[in-house]
Amino acid sequence: DAGVIQSPRHEVTEMGQEVTLRxxxxxxxxxxxxxxxxxxxxxxxxxxxxxxxPIDDSGMPEDRFSAKMPNASFSTLKIQPSEPRDSAVxxxxxxxxxxxxxxxxxxxxxxxxxx
Amino acid sequence: RKEVEQxxxxxxxxxxxxxxxxxxxxxxxxxxxxxxxxxxxxxxxLLMSVYSSGNEDGRFTxxxxxxSQYISLLIRDSKLSDSATYLCVVNPPNAGNMLTFGGGTRxxxxx
Numbered sequence: 001d002a003g004v005i006q007s008p009r010h011e012v013t014e015m016g017q018e019v020t021l022r023x024x025x026x027x028x029x030x031x032x033x034x035x036x037x038x039x040x041x042x043x044x045x046x047x048x049x050x051x052x053x054p055i056d057d058s059g060m061p062e063d064r065f066s067a068k069m070p071n072a073s074f075s076t077l078k079i080q081p082s083e084p085r086d087s088a089v090x091x092x093x094x095x096x097x098x099x100x101x102x103x104x105x106x107x108x109x110x111x112x113x114x115x
Numbered sequence: 116r117k118e119v120e121q122x123x124x125x126x127x128x129x130x131x132x133x134x135x136x137x138x139x140x141x142x143x144x145x146x147x148x149x150x151x152x153x154x155x156x157x158x159x160x161l162l163m164s165v166y167s168s169g170n171e172d173g174r175f176t177x178x179x180x181x182x183s184q185y186i187s188l189l190i191r192d193s194k195l196s197d198s199a200t201y202l203c204v205v206n207p208p209n210a211g212n213m214l215t216f217g218g219g220t221r222x223x224x225x226x
Contacts, residue, residue, distance in 0.1 A: 031212045042218035102149040106158035
């Protein structure tokens, strides 16, 4: 079975550019999470969706960040304009309410470098 | 105070050693607890859940102390392949499937 699929795996961009990260959750999963990981701050939850509806976006750093989930099989995280401090690994994860709480399935991550 | 705190390490141990990590959490109403493992430059993966009565999975033992709000992970007979970062994870109350991760403890097992 396919796991969570993220793209791009690596992105290098210049300050001020728009960045769009994409995620395809595991089929049948009804929760989708966007996390950001840095050495300084560890794994931080940015936003999560349940049945395509944003439930908690309190972790989104500021208005430059936005996330959408137009359908059950696709989500995007957009940063506009990007800044060097946004450099991090962005993970998408999905889970299913029917499973034991706590088992998130992570994608391989999108490593973003903003110059 | 961070919601989930861990000693970042690294813990450097020889093969065959026993090593233990602790983690503290701030929300006393948290219900569910887990350990995840993250290999270098890879995604986190669930290692094991932590039950109130303590639980074992092979060489790994997890324990929960609700009164002191800490969770532990014990690894016996360490293998080289155990080298990774171990993330303490908490499911806060009324948060559905949302998880809060600690910063991780890095373990390096040496030959």
